[in-house]
Amino acid sequence: MRRTVVTGVGVMAPGGTGREQFWARIVDGKPAIRRIQAFDPSPYRSQIAAECDFDPAAHGLTAREVRRMDRFVQLAVAAADEALADSGLDLAAADTDTDRIGVTLGSAVGATIRLEDEYVVASNHGADWHVDRRHVLPFMYQSLVPSSAAAELAARYRVHGPAAVVSTGCTSGIDSLGHALTVIEEGSADVMIAGASDAPISPITVTCFDAIRATTNRNDEPEQASRPFDADRAGFVLGEGSAVLLLEEYEHARARGAEIYCEITGYAARANGFHMTGLRPDGFELSEAILHAMDGSRLVPEDLGYISAHGSGTRQNDRHETAAYKRVLGETAYRVPISSIKSVVGHSLGAIGSIEMAACALVIQRGTVPPTANLTTRDPECDLDYTPLEARDADVRHALSVGSGFGGFQSAMVFSGLGEAA
Template sequence: MRRVVVTGVGVVAPGGPTREDFWQRIVDGKPAIRRVTAFDPTAFRSQIAAEVDFEPSRYGLTPRVVRRTDRFVQLALAATGEAVADSGLAELPDENSGDRRGVSLGSAVGSSITLEDEYVVASDHGRDWLVDHRHAMPFLYQSLVPSSAATELAVRFGARAAATVVSTGCTSGIDAIGHALRLIQDDEADVMIAGAADAPITPITVACFDAIRATTPRNADPERASRPFDADRQGFVLGEGAAVLVVEELGHALARGAEIYCEIGGYAARANGFHMTGLRPDGIELGDAIVDALDQARLNPDQISCISAHGSGTKQNDRHETAAYKRSLGDHAHRVPISSIKSVVGHSLGAIGSIEMAACALAIQRGVVPPTANLETPDPECDLDYTPQVAREVRVDHALSAGSGFGGFQSAMVFSRVEEVAAA
């Protein structure tokens, strides 16, 4: 089996435009949540979000690129640029270099900003049922087709192996990295640009989550509104962002002297076949995914050093997830530090899984477990160690990340310190 490692990390997230800004923000447990500025949110139940202060020109994105691409693609391009630079790879490989590079990008809602904006224009704010296509932008088709995002990355970074978009709701980020893992294991590529991006802070997305009361109405206190596992939580906070990892075959990385963050030890996904938005309280499917990922990594439950939780801040998810950890990890579930960075950067739908995996890679490299911000009064039904408010210095040999998404998607991934795996 070809081994796969992480050699580059790029993050564009709320509270900072770079990987280091992101890391400092989550370690400090300082939420980057505020009243929505992308549009007037007055009419909505939930009026807050975790927004990215994003300036495309900072990342070398020209006005032409900005004109033809949705914000989520721009975020992906920016994060990929940082990840590729961090990895030490040439930004554009020579045709004879043998660099078999591919793309696996996740997104839950794709070009939702562009599609909504253009519908508003073409329909004259919804007045006209029969719209005139001549009023829409010339690049509308590229926004309609999610695969255009992978194409943009492939062209920009010289990826000639598979270029794929993975859309599995809120587990898209983990699943995109998992897809990249499988392609390298199957010898279809040596290097993969893998991660996810989403920019869902639009009126229609906010209205949809308002309708099912999934997002918090705690508008008067934005920084304390995202409260995973807390008894006083009222729902999740919508976010946006992107994280991209450069993942490559171990021998390829060693041959070029790359710095290695960690190894992808295992990945598994399940579907609950139960309900579009509902979760079984016993957490059986997520628990099964965790057990499968651990088996692939050849790890016992008590070898997990920390967990990056899905931790959305809804009662249904937090209790479901707690049950899944108890089911899959046994007694060790009560000893391992678990944290939710959604308390700081919000829930960016498909992007958050890759952002959380970036946090796992950095935790292994730096020996710190970020806290769950705003966890003041734990829910008695969430009785595990959810690392309240303060980061911990912990040697992280094996990090687990779990994700849960509308549609019944349940995914888990294990990252491991390379020398520990090699010695096993």
């Protein structure tokens, strides 16, 4: 079996761009949530979000690239640039085989901002049923087709291996890495530029979540509004961002002397076939994904040193997730530190899975478990160790991350330290 390791990490997240600012923010447990600045949120039930203070020019994007790319692609490019630089992989080197390097990117909603903005212009704010294409930008095809994100990255780095976009709702970030893992394991590539990106903070997205009352209405206290596992939670906080990881076949990484964060040792995905947005209270479908990911890693419950929770901050998800941990881990579930970084950076839909996996890589490398911010009044049904308020030091050899998405998607992935055996 070909092994897959992480050799580079790039993150664009709320509260500070770049891997180090992201890490400092989640360890401090300081939420990067505020009243929406991208547009006037006054008409909406939920008026807050976790926005990125992102300047594309500062990250090397030209005016032409900015005009061509939706914001979610811009974020992905910036994160990928950082991950490649972090990995030390020289794409221009004579011995770099770019035919063996591929791209996989996850996204739940793609070019939401560009599509909405251009429709508003073309339709005269919805007044015209028949729109005139002359009034929109010439790059609408790229915005309509989510695969444009992977194509942009492949073209930017001139790599010719497998390229794909994975869109499985809020599990897209984990599933994107899972697809890249499979590509490397089967031998179709030696390196994969893999991750996810979403920039969904727009009127249409806010309206949709308002309609089902999934997002919080705690508009007067933005920094305290994302409250996973807390009895006083009122829904999730919408976010945006991107994380890209440089995944590499182990022998390939070792041959070039790469610094290795960790190894992907397990991955599994399941669909519940139950309800578009609902979850079974017993956590069965998520527990099955966790169980199979752990089986792939050859782990027993006592081996887990940290769990990065989905932890969206909705009553339904938090209780479903707690039940899943108990179902798989038994009494050990009470002893494993768990936390949700969505309490700090919000829920960036398809991107968050890769952002949380980036956090897991850093947890293993740096020996610190980030806290769940705002967890002050624990829900009695969420009675596990959800690491309230303060980070803690921990020697984490194996970290599990889970995701749950509309449509019934459930995914789990395990990162492990290499250890002496490697």
